[in-house]
Amino acid sequence: MEKHEFDVVVVGKGNAALCAALSAKDQGVRVAMLEAASEDEHGGNSRFAGGVMRFAYSTLEDLRRVTDISDEEAANSDFGTNTREEFLDVIHRLTSYRTDPDLSEYLVNASLDTMAWLRSKGARFILNHGRQSGMVNGKRKYFGNMPIEVNGGGAGLVQYLDASVKKAGIELYYDTRATALIYDGERVSGVRAKHKGKAAEFHAKTVVLACGGFEANPEWRTRYLGPGWELAKVRGSRFNVGDGLKMALDIGAAPCGNWSGCHATGWDRYAPEFGDVNVGDQFQKHSYIFGLLINSEGRRFVDEGWDFHSFTYAKYGGEVLKQPGQFAWQVFDSKVKNLLRSEYRIKFVTKVSANTLEELAPKLEGVNAENFLKTVREYNAAVKKDVKFDHVIKDGKGTAGIDPPKSNWAQALDTPPYDAYATTCGITFTFGGLRIDKDTGQVLDVNFHPIAGLYTAGEMVGGLFYFNYPSGTGLVSGAVFGRLAGAAAGKAAKG
Numbered sequence: 308m309e310k311h312e313f314d315v316v317v318v319g320k321g322n323a324a325l326c327a328a329l330s331a332k333d334q335g336v337r338v339a340m341l342e343a344a345s346e347d348e349h350g351g352n353s354r355f356a357g358g359v360m361r362f363a364y365s366t367l368e369d370l371r372r373v374t375d376i377s378d379e380e381a382a383n384s385d386f387g388t389n390t391r392e393e394f395l396d397v398i399h400r401l402t403s404y405r406t407d408p409d410l411s412e413y414l415v416n417a418s419l420d421t422m423a424w425l426r427s428k429g430a431r432f433i434l435n436h437g438r439q440s441g442m443v444n445g446k447r448k449y450f451g452n453m454p455i456e457v458n459g460g461g462a463g464l465v466q467y468l469d470a471s472v473k474k475a476g477i478e479l480y481y482d483t484r485a486t487a488l489i490y491d492g493e494r495v496s497g498v499r500a501k502h503k504g505k506a507a508e509f510h511a512k513t514v515v516l517a518c519g520g521f522e523a524n525p526e527w528r529t530r531y532l533g534p535g536w537e538l539a540k541v542r543g544s545r546f547n548v549g550d551g552l553k554m555a556l557d558i559g560a561a562p563c564g565n566w567s568g569c570h571a572t573g574w575d576r577y578a579p580e581f582g583d584v585n586v587g588d589q590f591q592k593h594s595y596i597f598g599l600l601i602n603s604e605g606r607r608f609v610d611e612g613w614d615f616h617s618f619t620y621a622k623y624g625g626e627v628l629k630q631p632g633q634f635a636w637q638v639f640d641s642k643v644k645n646l647l648r649s650e651y652r653i654k655f656v657t658k659v660s661a662n663t664l665e666e667l668a669p670k671l672e673g674v675n676a677e678n679f680l681k682t683v684r685e686y687n688a689a690v691k692k693d694v695k696f697d698h699v700i701k702d703g704k705g706t707a708g709i710d711p712p713k714s715n716w717a718q719a720l721d722t723p724p725y726d727a728y729a730t731t732c733g734i735t736f737t738f739g740g741l742r743i744d745k746d747t748g749q750v751l752d753v754n755f756h757p758i759a760g761l762y763t764a765g766e767m768v769g770g771l772f773y774f775n776y777p778s779g780t781g782l783v784s785g786a787v788f789g790r791l792a793g794a795a796a797g798k799a800a801k802g
């Protein structure tokens with residue numbers, strides 16, 4: 308059998324794994340990365356990510372630690388803030404106060420330093436003009452507390468970090484699926500794997516598992532998320548099937564967090580089963596806040612305008628999945644056409660248009676047309692007319708007397724032409740993971756004792772997200788906990 312010997316073995320090659328490997332390497336040890344995918348498909352969900360990144364900042368100088376901002380840009384922009392308190396508050400609020408307070412505090416406190424560290428490792432960031440900003444009184448206002456994204460999106464981030472990993476001399480094994488931990492009952496000393504179809508062993512003093520959740524495994528989705536979840540489309544990588552979680556649970560690691568919860572969004576109804584790297588995140592449809600979401604019964608089923616999409620999109624995919632037939636149409640009139648995000652204008656989009664609502668109704672495949680028209684009439688009548696529409700703030704232009712209400716950005720659907728987009732549920736990643744020591748990223752066993760030699764990061768960390776999630780936190784979490792676990796694994800390997 309093929310055998311290899313390293314100080315640290317990192318399983319996975321997404322953002323969390325790349326950060327862990329670079330951070331371990333900084334300790335002066337020999338590091339290898341094992342990637343289940345081929346070199347063409349490497350990079351996990353990180354490669355599919357849009358690339359927005361949420362971190363704590365309160366001043367211009369904080370933002371300048373992450374990217375260059377000229378004095379002119381600064382003078383013409385309103386970046387807002389995302390203070391530690393604001394960031395922590397949104398995580399607590401969206402998770403219904405179930406987030407592990409120590410983990411989320413660590414994430415928030417380390418987020419800005421980690422962004423600067425990513426920059427030092429070659430990542431390049433830009434201002435997030437396209438998706439989260441608008442002009443207000445001659446200034447560009449960034450909303451959603453997230454003014455910076457990585458250049459080139461998640462694919463760009465993976466490319467930057469991959470270049471750093473290669474420069475650092477970290478050894479890469481593609482087509483290498485880790486299958487089990489080498490464990491003598493006391494410490495982990497490597498992994499068993501299938502390398503290009505052949506059994507192999509990778510011995511190491513420490514192992515970092517950063518190989519994603521179980522979102523791409525329909526059997527586990529049904530088992531843990533519940534019946535119906537096998538029908539969701541996978542937004543990203545097809546390689547995250549829960550291998551790392553299984554390997555760790557098999558040796559007594561403690562499961563932690565919201566195992567029946569996940570991040571899932573509205574996604575083109577006829578998108579392929581798994582993500583397509585050439586399309587990236589563009590099958591998503593995040594501008595529903597300006598329109599109506601209609602199910603097969605012709606009814607609305609969520610408050611589309613509860614908050615900016617950043618704070619509802621990760622939850623509403625699951626709401627779409629619960630509807631009969633697992634689909635929903637997003638319906639807009641021409642007043643908001645120029646506010647729809649770029650993903651509404653891609654080549655592969657399931658869209659119908661009409662000049663009247665009566666003409667549109669039968670075009671909404673699978674929808675009860677009569678109920679749809681009634682829903683729109685009732686909604687139009689319920690829109691508050693005395694409040695001004697403003698897309699860059701939560702404008703309070705809501706509805707009165709209908710259920711569910713629409714709390715913001717409610718305008719009557721009355722200006723042709725009308726456009727409608729068919730969506731289903733796209734799963735992004737699962738929330739359930741492993742319990743870790745927050746000072747080291749070391750995996751704890753079911754007695755809450757650290758398992759010698761075993762660390763984890765990224766989607767595999769349990770306890771951070773419950774029910775919902777603020778956009779841009781996945782990449783930052785992967786980087787923060789990847790960096791932490793890599794440093795601790797590297798130090799431990801040095802002895």
Ligand SMILES: Cc1cc2nc3c(=O)[nH]c(=O)nc-3n(C[C@H](O)[C@H](O)[C@H](O)COP(=O)(O)OP(=O)(O)OC[C@H]3O[C@@H](n4cnc5c(N)ncnc54)[C@H](O)[C@@H]3O)c2cc1C
Pocket residue numbers: 318319320321322323324341342343344349350351352353354355356357358359360361461483484485486517518519520542543544546547548550551582587588735736764765766767778779780781782783785
């Ligand atoms: C379409 C889309 C858009 C997104 N947009 C954003 C965004 O804009 N901002 C944001 O912050 N987050 C975003 N996310 C979420 C973010 O991508 C994830 O939270 C993050 O990438 C997870 O990183 P990770 O390293 O833990 O996992 P991944 O990047 O998925 O990496 C897991 C790695 O493990 C490998 N692997 C799996 N099993 C094995 C095995 N047995 N052996 C070896 N290797 C294995 C995989 O091939 C992969 O390389 C998005 C996700 C998707 C899918």
